[in-house]
Amino acid sequence: MTNNITLMIGGTQGEGIVSTGNILIKTLSRLGYFTYGFRNFSSRIKGGHTNYIIEINTKEVLAYGDSLDILIAFDMESIEVNIDRLKEGGLVIYDSIINPENYFVRRDLGFLSFPFTDIAKKYGSCIMKNTSLLGLLGRLLNIHSQNIKDTVEETYKKKGQDILSKNFTVLDKTYEEPIENEEIKTRYNLNTSISEKRASMIGNEAIAFGALMAGCRFMAAYPITPASEIMEYLSEKLPDYGGIVLQTEDEIAAITMSLGSSYAGSRAMTASSGPGISLMMEGIGLAGMAEIPIVIVDVQRVGPSTGLPTKHEQSDIEFLYHGAHGEIPLIIVTPYSVEECFYQSIQAFNLAEKYQCPVIILSDLALGLSRQTIKSLDKNKITIDRGKIASGENLEETKLDFRRFDFTSDNISQRTLPGFLEGIHKVTGLEHSIIGTPNNYPDNRKKMMDKRLNKIRKLESQNNIDIFGTTNSSLLVLSIGSNYGIIKKVVEDYNLPVAYGAFKMIKPLPVKQLKELTEKYSKILIVENNARGQLASIIKQKLPCHDKFHNLLKYDGTPFKLAEIKSKIEEMI
Amino acid sequence: MTNNITLMIGGTQGEGIVSTGNILIKTLSRLGYFTYGFRNFSSRIKGGHTNYIIEINTKEVLAYGDSLDILIAFDMESIEVNIDRLKEGGLVIYDSIINPENYFVRRDLGFLSFPFTDIAKKYGSCIMKNTSLLGLLGRLLNIHSQNIKDTVEETYKKKGQDILSKNFTVLDKTYEEPIENEEIKTRYNLNTSISEKRASMIGNEAIAFGALMAGCRFMAAYPITPASEIMEYLSEKLPDYGGIVLQTEDEIAAITMSLGSSYAGSRAMTASSGPGISLMMEGIGLAGMAEIPIVIVDVQRVGPSTGLPTKHEQSDIEFLYHGAHGEIPLIIVTPYSVEECFYQSIQAFNLAEKYQCPVIILSDLALGLSRQTIKSLDKNKITIDRGKIASGENLEETKLDFRRFDFTSDNISQRTLPGFLEGIHKVTGLEHSIIGTPNNYPDNRKKMMDKRLNKIRKLESQNNIDIFGTTNSSLLVLSIGSNYGIIKKVVEDYNLPVAYGAFKMIKPLPVKQLKELTEKYSKILIVENNARGQLASIIKQKLPCHDKFHNLLKYDGTPFKLAEIKSKIEEMI
Amino acid sequence: MTTVKKYQNDVTPTWCPGCGDFSVLRSLQAAAARLNLDNHNLMTVSGIGCSGRISGYLKTYGFHSIHGRALPIAQGIKLTNPELTVIAMGGDGDGFAIGTNHTIHAMKRNIDITYIVMNNQIYGLTKGHTSPLSEKNFVTKSTPYGHIEDPLRPGLLALASGSGFVAQGFSAYQEQLIDIIIKAINHKGFSFINVFSPCVTFNKVNTYQWFREHLVNLDEDSDHDKTSFQNAMNKYIETGGLFTGILYENKQMEYHERLSKKHKTPIIYQNLDISESFDKLIEDFI
Amino acid sequence: MTTVKKYQNDVTPTWCPGCGDFSVLRSLQAAAARLNLDNHNLMTVSGIGCSGRISGYLKTYGFHSIHGRALPIAQGIKLTNPELTVIAMGGDGDGFAIGTNHTIHAMKRNIDITYIVMNNQIYGLTKGHTSPLSEKNFVTKSTPYGHIEDPLRPGLLALASGSGFVAQGFSAYQEQLIDIIIKAINHKGFSFINVFSPCVTFNKVNTYQWFREHLVNLDEDSDHDKTSFQNAMNKYIETGGLFTGILYENKQMEYHERLSKKHKTPIIYQNLDISESFDKLIEDFI
């Protein structure tokens, strides 16, 4: 009996490994277990080695262990590439159509040959080897076959009854197939105390779902890995709520069409990754200048340029923090878990309309694409605050244009929407007067700049870093995005006596809180996936205690290993 | 007799004020005087007030004085808008078709009515009032009419002999027209000790001329204020040297077409301003990743978005310093005078080919468009260093692809050009192997990133800030671009005992020199035209002495006044 | 009677005296007047250029956007509030240089907006550079030795891109232009009007005079069947593109009509709070 | 005899088995072989997509650029070294979504390069999203209820944009495709080939079978006069774009030929050091 298993399914890209992993995650989550799934894939559609690492735990888990308990392999390459990642005494399960046992020198490992393909072929078709694999895992983990059947049914029901019943037969036969090694039958049985049904989700879905609940009704986007799932979810759901998703000709159209929609009164968004974000810069600048609310998701991948589209990185931080040309009010929120993706997506829409400016949800590949079991989402936290939209009916009758960009005490002006009877005004990317007409007087220019840049300034004094762990430690470990989950696992698994924190917003930078933190902690380690130490650089601009800040960087396309973080922390405490 | 005059010509946009000012500058420069001309214009073609401020000096001058000695007005608006800028006892010259004298309360001023339009109409046509104005100025400054005639002839010769001789008559008649006030006839006479013929140029022309001399033979660009003059100069000159200027469909094509050309073996460039630069970001990232030399000019204007296209600002600094998405090797040079525009343009091409990366020439509107007399350019400083281009003939015969991205001790690899017999290789925006094929192995990724980012790192220890003034002062005033000229004038005019410096390169930041400077000076004032203090922020990332750094910022679209800088410096010393 | 006054505001155009754009402005105001459109339901979106300033000169909601992007913004607006009459406008550079991609795809998409290109065959605002519609051998600041490319043919491109309404006007023929604009607004779907709007300052070749001499009037051509695609193509080629009038009109299904019935309520009037659906939606993930 | 081997390198394509792109690769290699092109003078430039990988699979200089930008890069290369044979390639998204503006303007400009679009009517690399060439009602990840737009017509757009060579091929008709590529390379000016190259993984509608049933062969159509623009237009409409063969060929003056005689020496061979001209050039400023 165990509380924690790290397993990997390896095989050829395009042969169903992803959906197999997803079904497993869904089944386990429904039974109340926590899972975290990380996909290793490359920019090709079929062929090439791929693998899916799944962490299973009775407690919340947001990362996977460095070494594997079980490696399940459909082909030799999966074993070759990954065998060194197995724990001492770990188990290799392989399809009996291959025969790896004599190839490998690690004598500590257990080997289990299982006739996945044979059963699949006999009772269904070759592709159902995945279902057989699910069956075997179910047995080993001690899951009732009916639980797997339920998930399989939902996933494949559109394929028709015949396919479905064949899958069920394959499952049943797998459960019946004899396994000789008695010890293995129980070694990986999961503790079964839990029972709450849990949801599983990837970060991208959580952002999209959050957007839907927040009232987003328009998305214009251009597909790109690893952000497309946001558009895909909304393409399916928005029509039911009268919303529109439009795949544009490019990212420039995506951002500007979304801006048009938002200006006309919707809550609108777009989503992309590095290359697309670069193309959106001019449009983001327009949103800043014209004070149009807009939510833009950047699911970061390896850059620069096309980089490695399927690999993980956090290297757009400084670019977004300092862009576009000129100076705009811009908010960057940084969810660090799937749940936070949901909540911060909602918040992003509220911030965008409250402050009438672009809001970027800065995510990363590991957060955006890793499927994980989540704690139940609190629907009472869904609030919609549309900020200062004038009510169309109450506007005073006037012969003059509406003062859309009027100076106010909080620097935020009332908006009217086209169609409002007394709300006529102009919008322009030029510097403008309070009614939106071009204006190049120096005094007006300065006042308008101050208005725009100051309106978000008070966010600097909000507490936007969540702090966990041993808060009376002298070391604080800070991160954004998916690194939070890895650090949490390291600290918890190894009981490290340190505090750790994750940013929820990096722009405006929570300067007040950071100042307090630098006073409280004698060393601050900033963990990030880029070469320049971008988050650290941003902080250093504001806080002159460069000696206090340490950086742990990784930029080879893979997420941090637990050991890498552990040894850095140990070195520092 | 005087050594220094600040004058302004005011009138309606599109009526020839610009060319009149330019002729004056040219005439004076040829006589060996130094001039600096600043145009105040707006984004409209005809109509609206415009003015041209011209500073005349017997010594080098790179800025104009805060207050005017002479205001020459063709219309009432020019007087209304600018009368307060006149010095105590200054002179207003106005076209006798208007009658402003009773309108204005400043009794200290001299008023001179002159029949510009009348003379023009009588001996030529109305537009020749500009020529008459040149004549009057010639008389007041004590320039021989023949000197003006020479410049007028060159400027208008394409208009035909008839027009030319009418202009000459207008000039002669203007020289003959009686002026009653005897004192005025001599008050503004220039000291005439000098005689070396000098050139006059705007920064944009200097960059373009530098590029031509540096061997640039390809430019793809899209027009934009205030950068178009670079393309215009090269459009005229490049064909003579077998080069090509191509106006593209947009800035994305401009940067990528230039990249194609450079890859194929030319020295290539493009130029734009904020909005176009935002659009080029993805292409710049490709240049960084694929290690392709390219020179990109950004003549900054007021942002964000369309901003104020005809006004001055320096607000793309951080955007360029930190862009594009992902992390690339990038060099940013920052000329601070017209002469430096020439030399650094040449250097930019050498750096681009030496380091095989994008090089940005970061200029600003005031530097790019202000016409000024320059010290003679030293043609011996023109060097062309093409870096590591393999010689096509000496390549070894090989069945393998050429190792275009080979690891080397200085991190720079040999290039071959398409067409070289043994140089075949691949180029991609994906992370790649040494022969340029896509490669996503973590080890290779890390090595390639280090190679690219490290290759320019040694530039950090170069001295790239030029220091002037009282170097044993405790205060150092730092700036980039056109602000250098203003600071120089302030320090020299008022004999301020401070050191001042101008950056020649901000990326890589000259960290070593900056460290020395922070040790030497107790206070450092950074003067820049933006709201965030962008240059200061970049420096603070690297140097944790935030208390030492002070910022003087201006972002209302106008350049600093001398008095603004003076009072800040005085407050600090 | 509604007059053009209703659509005039008190901003003085920055255009040069004689600029063709004045007439486009007036024609649009006159068309709005004859259609008696509500000011607050008229939405003008423009790009950057001399032409782009037009959205600032009407008493309507006006969005002066960025260079080349008027169309995606206009489409986003229309999709969100289909009750607005949305007019997108801009220069020939705006629409056929930097904005070409959006122009082609807006035509393909067939959202019910009207797009007026104020075509002066030059970049006015940048003070005289070649445009994709400039003629061969044209001398500009960027082509001092004469332009060596042939111009694009906007009407042909519009036909090829699927635009269901393709017309051309000329600033000097105001009555015809007003009429075309009215028909374009009434056309249910994307409508494209290429207006020859001379730049008196920088284009000394394609002048008012030149157009008067070269343009033929399709509206007077009784042979012309504007419902036939093939005929429209042929007519364009035959006239070398030098015509005014409606070249093509075809009532394809407009974008909104293609959307499912769930989109009956405009987005702007949708109820955003769907918390009652939360439990159903989260089920997908459990 | 030169064989395709000469142009093969040892990189294994990442394409799915059966992908139409294999045939495009092989056809290009075969065309190069029959033309006996030097490997080092053959330059392939591609965009991003499954198709974009092609430049990595040939023993030639290969530039795998960014999404939609193969054409400007290819043009920059050709203008700098006209002695190279430059082939630009990419997907239908690359050329008719994000890259449309460059496609149109490259055709207008008429620089001597060959542009092959590997058209599978879908975004392959992003795992199945709608492309501008996808048919109406097509179900993809971004259009789960069916696409509501009509597709663009690449051949018509090419004609309207001024392309002097417009042809279509099909991956399964390799001999014809090789022949077209040879003619396109030999054509002096911009040449455009739209190749139906099925995506066996994500496009289950426009399959090999589907194309075999729907395509007509223009090369077998003796009526077809490929030198007539009007005829080409009509033929495109008549066939609904579903044909293979050469639609149009017209020997307009290529871009280089339009440049002044000063451009005789390719830029790559120009002498960069012109210091002897300095004194003359500075005179302009004095």
Ligand SMILES: Cc1ncc(C[n+]2csc(CCOP(=O)(O)OP(=O)(O)O)c2C)c(N)n1
């Ligand atoms: C991204 C970007 N690039 C360039 C410019 C500079 N610019 C302003 S207007 C314009 C073109 C104007 O020509 P056109 O669209 O024909 O309008 P016109 O002025 O002739 O009416 C250009 C290139 C800009 N504002 N933004």
Ligand SMILES: Cc1ncc(C[n+]2csc(CCOP(=O)(O)OP(=O)(O)O)c2C)c(N)n1
């Ligand atoms: C700027 C940018 N946006 C989006 C992407 C993501 N992307 C990669 S390939 C592709 C489209 C692929 O479709 P297509 O061009 O038809 O090529 P195919 O894969 O079908 O051969 C997209 C959208 C990208 N790489 N760059």
Ligand code: SF4
């Ligand atoms: S420059 Fe030309 S297009 Fe611009 S306002 Fe003047 S006449 Fe009109």
Ligand code: SF4
């Ligand atoms: S996904 Fe489609 S286009 Fe891409 S390689 Fe596979 S079959 Fe070819």
Ligand SMILES: [Mg+2]
């Ligand atoms: Mg124009």
Ligand SMILES: [Mg+2]
């Ligand atoms: Mg495709």
